[in-house]
Amino acid sequence: MTESIDNIQRYLIENPDAMPSQIATMLNVTEWQVVSMLPQEQVTLLPLLEKDSLLASLPEWGPMTTIIAVSGSVFEFKGPFPKGKYAHGYYNLITKGDGLHGHLKLDNVSAIALISKPFRGNESHSINFFGDQGEMIFKVYLGRDRQRVLLADQVVRFKALKARVSSTA
Template identity: 60%
Template sequence: MSDIAQSVADIINENPSTMPGQIATQLGVSEFEVVASLPDDMGTVLPREQLDALMADLPEWGPMTTIVSLAGSIFEFKGSFPKGKPGHGYYNLVTKGEGLHGHLKLDAVAQVALVSKPFMGSDSHSIQMFDASGAIIFKIYLGRDKKRLLLADQVQRFTALKQQIVSAA
């Protein structure tokens, strides 16, 4: 086990809800280094070449929470991740009416990770995108029902994706 992995494990053992960004700040490393060092049941790195297929599949998952953090501010969108199509160097989100709009610079995504970590006492699963320096670009958290329970079909999709990666390794 690497020094970073051991430090990450120690911090998580002390407080399981500590977020990867907080751990990164504490250890003076990138957030991706922390996520890549999480215990196997908490973090799985998705091969970058699978990003296009994942982006095409996400609109079928149903309502989720997309989070963008920038300069200490956090922006959240709750709803289905929109379909997109490549154009002009971006993955253009195609939304009719209200919903998440934007243009993702997928070439800037160097790493993708699937993260399963408790947050505020609840199970949490997310798909996280990182740039070449290991900084987070955006995160997509699985949705919850009115009772704040994770949506079972999304958990199944997420688990199947993790298993596919582990089996291919």
């Protein structure tokens, strides 16, 4: 484990632009192990007790990009994060047939990380949901306009959330 920590720290220093998922694959570690080693200015952990209020607020943020990566395949959905409600042990994403929908087993979420890390030289912010084995369950990136510029109101919301969480930690 110590060797993994040293390898992650060294890789982060030598490759500051690498994304956590890439590093995890390169070093054969979990994405959570990488995220937990990011510099403090790049990652803030959201208390799990706040996951319901976070998920309830996301539909108000506007269009975002939700990413699910499974076995090397990456699924992306661009659009508003849907409203949801609890039923039958799941947080059910509610849509009228269009857009992202599904069923989230939130009991399996062990950590939520608010990550601010440049991607391909551009400002980037995401909300990352991790499972108890360190795996990424899904992540939600802030939306961008047609010129690929982050949506300013979302950046304000994200930074306010990070600041609030950091001040209570």
